[in-house]
Amino acid sequence: MSACPADALQPIRPGNLGDITDVHALNERLLPEAWSLKALADAVEMGSELYVWRTAAGMLAAYYLGQDIADETHLLQLVVDRPFQRQGLALALCRKLIDDKRQNGVQRIFLEMREGNHAALGLYERLGFDIAGRRAAYYAAQHEHPREGALLLTLRL
Numbered sequence: 001m002s003a004c005p006a007d008a009l010q011p012i013r014p015g016n017l018g019d020i021t022d023v024h025a026l027n028e029r030l031l032p033e034a035w036s037l038k039a040l041a042d043a044v045e046m047g048s049e050l051y052v053w054r055t056a057a058g059m060l061a062a063y064y065l066g067q068d069i070a071d072e073t074h075l076l077q078l079v080v081d082r083p084f085q086r087q088g089l090a091l092a093l094c095r096k097l098i099d100d101k102r103q104n105g106v107q108r109i110f111l112e113m114r115e116g117n118h119a120a121l122g123l124y125e126r127l128g129f130d131i132a133g134r135r136a137a138y139y140a141a142q143h144e145h146p147r148e149g150a151l152l153l154t155l156r157l
């Protein structure tokens, strides 16, 4: 892993509706189950949490979207744009998330992911997430992604 290029990035900050166009563009390019612009905007308007991480020049490098329900956090989306991948951004973003959630009394973070997503599985296992379940053939075939099962991952805080 090369060094995290933190000096070329602004601090991670809470996102808002002004970030949604860029978030939507990144989600469309990187996620097989991309959300529409409206779905993303509705989620933020209804209280889902967005963190954005932009370069000094303002380009969106990474974001997190999640939802807190009672003492649980549901990680909905985590995306790092390709030129910034494998430089520790997702690890840093998730560590910040985990610290924030611990401080706010959250007991558990959970997420669902495609079982063939080796990058995501490597990331979450490194952060200490456990595989809590599997749902066969949960995700439809999309572009180059086959129909495949979902893994349910959890992290106890």
Ligand SMILES: CC(C)(COP(=O)(O)OP(=O)(O)OC[C@H]1O[C@@H](n2cnc3c(N)ncnc32)[C@H](O)[C@@H]1OP(=O)(O)O)[C@@H](O)C(=O)NCCC(=O)NCCS
Binding pocket: 001, 030, 031, 077, 078, 079, 080, 081, 084, 085, 086, 087, 088, 089, 090, 091, 092, 111, 112, 113, 114, 117, 118, 119, 120, 122, 123, 124, 126
């Ligand atoms: C998954 C994703 C968020 C990882 O972001 P990233 O910033 O590149 O990850 P990091 O650089 O912080 O990597 C941390 C660790 O995760 C694992 N990892 C990350 N990318 C990997 C890959 N392509 N293959 C295998 N392991 C990988 C490694 O253990 C890595 O540590 P290392 O680089 O020291 O080996 C990114 O690949 C991405 O946005 N993918 C598309 C969207 C997506 O699948 N999101 C997750 C949906 S749940």
